Amino acid sequence: xxxxxxxxxxxxxxxxxxxxxxxxxxxxxxxxxxxxxxxxxxxxxxxxxxxxxxxxxxxxxxxxxxxxxxxxxxxxxxxxxxxxxxxxxxxxxxxxxxxxxxxxxxxxxxxxxxxxxxxxxxxxxxxxxxxxxxxxxxxxxxxxxxxxxxxxxxxxxxxxxxxxxxxxxxxxxxxxxxxxxxxxxxxxxxxxxxxxxxxxxxxxxxxxx
Amino acid sequence: xxxxxxxxxxxxxxxxxxxxxxxxxxxxxxxxxxxxxxxxxxxxxxxxxxxxxxxxxxxxxxxxxxxxxxxxxxxxxxxxxxxxxxxxxxxxxxxxxxxxxxxxxxxxxxxxxxxxxxxxxxxxxxxxxxxxxxxxxxxxxxxxxxxxxxxxxxxxxxxxxxxxxxxxxxxxxxxxxxxxxxxxxxxxxxxxxxxxxxxxxxxxxxxxx
DNA sequence: CTTGCAAAATACCCGTTGGTATGGTTTCTA
DNA sequence: TAGAAACCATACCAACGGGTATTTTGCAAG
Numbered sequence: 001x002x003x004x005x006x007x008x009x010x011x012x013x014x015x016x017x018x019x020x021x022x023x024x025x026x027x028x029x030x031x032x033x034x035x036x037x038x039x040x041x042x043x044x045x046x047x048x049x050x051x052x053x054x055x056x057x058x059x060x061x062x063x064x065x066x067x068x069x070x071x072x073x074x075x076x077x078x079x080x081x082x083x084x085x086x087x088x089x090x091x092x093x094x095x096x097x098x099x100x101x102x103x104x105x106x107x108x109x110x111x112x113x114x115x116x117x118x119x120x121x122x123x124x125x126x127x128x129x130x131x132x133x134x135x136x137x138x139x140x141x142x143x144x145x146x147x148x149x150x151x152x153x154x155x156x157x158x159x160x161x162x163x164x165x166x167x168x169x170x171x172x173x174x175x176x177x178x179x180x181x182x183x184x185x186x187x188x189x190x191x192x193x194x195x196x197x198x199x200x201x202x203x204x205x206x207x208x209x
Numbered sequence: 210x211x212x213x214x215x216x217x218x219x220x221x222x223x224x225x226x227x228x229x230x231x232x233x234x235x236x237x238x239x240x241x242x243x244x245x246x247x248x249x250x251x252x253x254x255x256x257x258x259x260x261x262x263x264x265x266x267x268x269x270x271x272x273x274x275x276x277x278x279x280x281x282x283x284x285x286x287x288x289x290x291x292x293x294x295x296x297x298x299x300x301x302x303x304x305x306x307x308x309x310x311x312x313x314x315x316x317x318x319x320x321x322x323x324x325x326x327x328x329x330x331x332x333x334x335x336x337x338x339x340x341x342x343x344x345x346x347x348x349x350x351x352x353x354x355x356x357x358x359x360x361x362x363x364x365x366x367x368x369x370x371x372x373x374x375x376x377x378x379x380x381x382x383x384x385x386x387x388x389x390x391x392x393x394x395x396x397x398x399x400x401x402x403x404x405x406x407x408x409x410x411x412x413x414x415x416x417x418x
Numbered sequence: 419c420t421t422g423c424a425a426a427a428t429a430c431c432c433g434t435t436g437g438t439a440t441g442g443t444t445t446c447t448a
Numbered sequence: 449t450a451g452a453a454a455c456c457a458t459a460c461c462a463a464c465g466g467g468t469a470t471t472t473t474g475c476a477a478g
Contacts (some may be wrong), residue, residue: 026366054456056437165396177383181381190235
């Protein structure tokens with residue numbers, strides 16, 4: 001009976017967890033939209049609740065504080081970028097092709113998480129110190145891996161770079177900043193932009209055409 | 210006597226204006242440091258006053274509101290960038306050399322106004338709408354001029370670019386983002402960094418070595 | 419020394435907002 | 449169907465901070 005109870009509880013708990021996850025997700029989306037439009041400090045939790053048709057205690061049932069909501073939002077952009085990095089590094093291709101994959105995937109990650117990236121960039125001072133530190137580690141990890149990729153391409157004679165560190169930071173900045181100017185309804189599709197930007201980055205790395 | 214009074218008054222007023230300007234300058238510096246370290250909304254005017262050894266009404270004697278202080282700070286970064294742009298465009302050299310001058314000058318402007326640029330990027334949502342619009346116009350002006358420069362270099366056969374618009378936004382982002390990672394005490398001097406970054410940008414523009 | 423004025427300090431106001439105690443309501447278990 | 453437990457809304461609080469009215473200080477002129 002204890003076992004039966006546990007399995008029933010587990011199944012029930014799973015459904016409940018899914019509901020909880022859905023509520024968290026909707027809350028994060030609503031908050032991200034407002035944080036993006038108005039800024040974190042200028043957005044009240046009542047405003048977030050209002051756009052969802054609920055009230056403040058609803059949010060506090062799923063997040064222990066406003067800062068935890070922010071941390072959840074900020075984590076998404078960094079994670080998406082790291083996924084793109086891992087995908088590129090895992091491919092069994094030349095450094096040139098890895099850099100091309102990374103450029104496309106990284107830009108796509110940034111632009112399809114535009115709000116989250118913008119909020120991370122603007123509001124990092126409002127993160128709890130522990131969250132800030134955790135995200136900083138992820139960002140440094142990304143930069144380290146990009147430097148290593150550039151170095152391997154230079155060693156292979158495919159890239160021509162004086163300083164892989166500065167090049168890595170430059171590439172990171174070029175792509176990260178895209179959240180500032182990108183408009184989904186703009187002239188170029190996300191795919192066309194990714195193609196264009198990746199060719200700029202390859203040129204910057206000194207890949208001979 | 211009326212004339213004598215006026216000249217005396219004028220001279221006196223000049224000195225008073227200088228004193229006033231000095232007080233404004235010190236206030237802006239103190240505020241910028243705190244806005245940069247803690248964020249705009251998390252910084253109280255009392256904290257700003259305290260670092261200057263004065264009290265809140267001192268600030269209100271020279272600025273009508275906290276937002277005016279922010280606008281003053283934000284204007285500095287943009288202005289410095291535009292000065293670098295004008296200097297490069299005014300030179301009587303090839304587009305390649307103009308782009309090199311611009312890259313160096315722009316990066317130098319961003320990094321020697323690091324705090325102001327960071328605050329502009331992070332806190333633009335806290336600007337008064339009129340100030341926000343004014344600064345947006347300046348930024349668009351910068352981008353337009355950069356596109357024109359890239360186009361002229363492509364027309365002259367010096368640059369090899371598919372899309373000068375995307376290239377301009379990429380260059381703008383690459384340099385603007387440098388406020389994130391630059392540390393004055395870092396490995397490279399500002400001059401060495403400017404040299405390195407400008408060569409990356411020229412490579413990106415497709416300048417043949 | 420006195421007078422007058424500008425500028426800064428003290429003390430204060432009040433709207434806002436993150437967070438919470440309590441009470442009703444729904445939902446799932448037995 | 450009874451009952452309980454999770455959940456959410458109403459109502460509330462307390463702190464904080466931008467901005468201001470009033471008092472004090474310091475300085476220059478007569």
